[in-house]
Amino acid sequence: MKKIYNILFSTRLTGILFLLYGVAMAIATFIENDFGTQTAKALIYNTWWFEGILLIFMLNFIGNIKKYNLLRKEKFTVLLFHLSFVFIILGAGITRYISYEGIMPIYENETTDVMLSDKAYLNVHIDDNKEQKTPIFKHMLFAKKPAHSSNFIAAVTNFLYTIEGGNNFKIDTDFKGKPVSINYVNYIANAYETLHPDENGDKYLKIVESGGGGRHDHYIKEGQTLNMHNVLVSYENPTANAINIFTENDSLKIQSPYNGSYMVMASQSQGIVVKDSIQAFHLRSLYQIKNLQFVIPEPAVKGKMEMVSGDKEEHPQDLLEIEVVTENSKETKQLFGSALSSNAPLIFTQDGLNFRIGYGSKEIKLPFSVKLRDFQLERYPGSMSPKSYASEITVIDKPNAKEFDFRIFMNHVLDYQGYRFFQSSYNDSGEVEQTFLSVNHDMLGTWTTYIGYFLLFLGLVWSLFLKSTRFGFLRKNLEKVKKKKAKLVAILAFLSFGFSYAQEDHSSHNRQYQTIDSLINNQIIQQEHANRFGELVIQDEGGRMKPVNTFASELLRKVSKKDTYKNMDADQVLVSMVISPRAWYFVPFIYIKKDNTKLREVIGIPTDQEFARFSDLFTDQGTYKLKDAVAAAHKKKIKK
Numbered sequence: 001m002k003k004i005y006n007i008l009f010s011t012r013l014t015g016i017l018f019l020l021y022g023v024a025m026a027i028a029t030f031i032e033n034d035f036g037t038q039t040a041k042a043l044i045y046n047t048w049w050f051e052g053i054l055l056i057f058m059l060n061f062i063g064n065i066k067k068y069n070l071l072r073k074e075k076f077t078v079l080l081f082h083l084s085f086v087f088i089i090l091g092a093g094i095t096r097y098i099s100y101e102g103i104m105p106i107y108e109n110e111t112t113d114v115m116l117s118d119k120a121y122l123n124v125h126i127d128d129n130k131e132q133k134t135p136i137f138k139h140m141l142f143a144k145k146p147a148h149s150s151n152f153i154a155a156v157t158n159f160l161y162t163i164e165g166g167n168n169f170k171i172d173t174d175f176k177g178k179p180v181s182i183n184y185v186n187y188i189a190n191a192y193e194t195l196h197p198d199e200n201g202d203k204y205l206k207i208v209e210s211g212g213g214g215r216h217d218h219y220i221k222e223g224q225t226l227n228m229h230n231v232l233v234s235y236e237n238p239t240a241n242a243i244n245i246f247t248e249n250d251s252l253k254i255q256s257p258y259n260g261s262y263m264v265m266a267s268q269s270q271g272i273v274v275k276d277s278i279q280a281f282h283l284r285s286l287y288q289i290k291n292l293q294f295v296i297p298e299p300a301v302k303g304k305m306e307m308v309s310g311d312k313e314e315h316p317q318d319l320l321e322i323e324v325v326t327e328n329s330k331e332t333k334q335l336f337g338s339a340l341s342s343n344a345p346l347i348f349t350q351d352g353l354n355f356r357i358g359y360g361s362k363e364i365k366l367p368f369s370v371k372l373r374d375f376q377l378e379r380y381p382g383s384m385s386p387k388s389y390a391s392e393i394t395v396i397d398k399p400n401a402k403e404f405d406f407r408i409f410m411n412h413v414l415d416y417q418g419y420r421f422f423q424s425s426y427n428d429s430g431e432v433e434q435t436f437l438s439v440n441h442d443m444l445g446t447w448t449t450y451i452g453y454f455l456l457f458l459g460l461v462w463s464l465f466l467k468s469t470r471f472g473f474l475r476k477n478l479e480k481v482k483k484k485k486a487k488l489v490a491i492l493a494f495l496s497f498g499f500s501y502a503q504e505d506h507s508s509h510n511r512q513y514q515t516i517d518s519l520i521n522n523q524i525i526q527q528e529h530a531n532r533f534g535e536l537v538i539q540d541e542g543g544r545m546k547p548v549n550t551f552a553s554e555l556l557r558k559v560s561k562k563d564t565y566k567n568m569d570a571d572q573v574l575v576s577m578v579i580s581p582r583a584w585y586f587v588p589f590i591y592i593k594k595d596n597t598k599l600r601e602v603i604g605i606p607t608d609q610e611f612a613r614f615s616d617l618f619t620d621q622g623t624y625k626l627k628d629a630v631a632a633a634h635k636k637k638i639k640k
Helices: 002-008 011-035 037-045 048-067 073-097 152-163 443-463 470-499 506-521 527-534 548-560 570-579 597-603 627-635
Strands: 100-107 111-127 136-140 170-175 178-188 191-209 216-221 224-228 231-235 243-248 251-255 260-264 270-273 278-280 285-289 292-295 301-309 318-325 330-337 346-350 353-379 386-397 402-409 414-416 419-427 434-441 537-539 545-547
Touching: 011 037, 011 048, 011 152, 037 152, 048 073, 073 443, 100 353, 100 419, 111 170, 111 178, 111 318, 136 170, 178 301, 178 353, 216 224, 216 231, 231 292, 318 353, 330 346, 330 353, 353 419, 353 434, 386 414, 386 419, 386 434, 402 419, 527 548, 527 570, 537 548, 545 548, 548 570
Parallel strands: 231 243
Antiparallel strands: 100 111, 100 434, 111 136, 111 353, 170 178, 178 318, 191 216, 191 292, 191 301, 224 231, 243 251, 251 278, 260 270, 260 285, 285 292, 318 330, 346 353, 353 386, 386 402, 414 419, 419 434, 537 545
């Protein structure tokens, strides 16, 4: 037992767990980006091993309180850090296993007390016309399996999908002693049907229509009639009151019960569709008949219809294929649904039993009702883009005899009886507007997590004021640096004052130079550190990228005509300038040619002085002494 205790609370195990946790989080982020949130949850976030890491983390933090005797005044900040992570992980566990959330769709002037869960369930109802079995609800979390391992993330996702056992599940039950099993067959996320070319398949005609306010692809099988937005369209199947498209003398024809028009998109030429007449049909032409707009882009092709995975926005429903096994029969059924949606169940009879099986959100009844009095939508001027939207609601709580109005909009949340209502989205495509309120029931988990965040914040703030912490150590060192800097500024101020009165006293100059040299020599940067600084890449005034080493070397050679200064190389000189710019203001290292007496005259230094200081170039009032000379030089035309 002691050995297990030592392993569980060892520093090595903590380090390994942090590494595994970080890698898992990174992989989950990429999986979520490529294959969706549900796949990331199924393969990582909701797995036993990931939750096991968090549980060991929490036990480790609790055990370390005793192991390192953190219940002491001098260890108070460390104790706060440990407790904060314990509460944060505990809050996450409460949210995961106890709390729930979902969405509440409400039409204007409608009252409801039902929300749809954010989790998808397989619900099974069985009866024999006399007695009904207790409904079965099983939470389903399916992963989207990559079609092929084309990159690293896809390969990792495939690997995790395999070791997790894929999406397989089995529900074994019975009805009055008769065995019933429901087995997993297939799952396709964001499923839609499309045509796969096959010479041995049936002939299909593709129709692209926009009668419902968006583009939709339809495939009409030869001899079939489809209803598209209350308009019948047939292919090779003459039907009364339908737009009949058929082949005659190897040419495609159309016969419509309504007048219409068409436009050949290649030439922009237009034509008329005459009611009840047989006319030639034009491919890649936009037809407008009644309230239907459609294009047939290509001739009919042979193939087989297959369910494939598509874009989430265009195809929000998933396909779950199951096998229902009874005592004497076995049948495969297809269910369409997803989280945050409620679809009609599939109803069928098998082996004398009645089944109602659905896949989608679970309906959760609230202890009060919500009425949408008015949905308000404001758009940007001249645009269909929403600027803001809000829901004017009335909360009706009959058990407590309460009723009140509330306005829910962005960042204005309703909190009532442990439920939180947020404005999520809306639907205004129908005659009546509909709002979608996000509902969260997680008061205990939320407050537990908030306590953890508060303790973490308190620990960080507290650590800033204690002397025994790293921040206290840094604060002491900063105070020392400030004192040294204050002394340096005072010395430089004194030197600055002294230089203004010592232009003619060479012995005074020598003493002042020695003082400056001693200040710089006391702050010489170590060669190794200066070399690392010289490796940094910067951009010069001409826009060229170069290492600091190159810039420092060019600067020192151009200004002083030397590669070093006082046993410091160019990198050390530049670092010293950055650290002590005020000191270098008085350092004589600006080279002046011997015969340039005029410049020495202008800046006021002796004719035999070889190097000038920055301070020599400015007056006591800070005026640049060469200002007029530089301006005159710029005005002259330079001859090449």
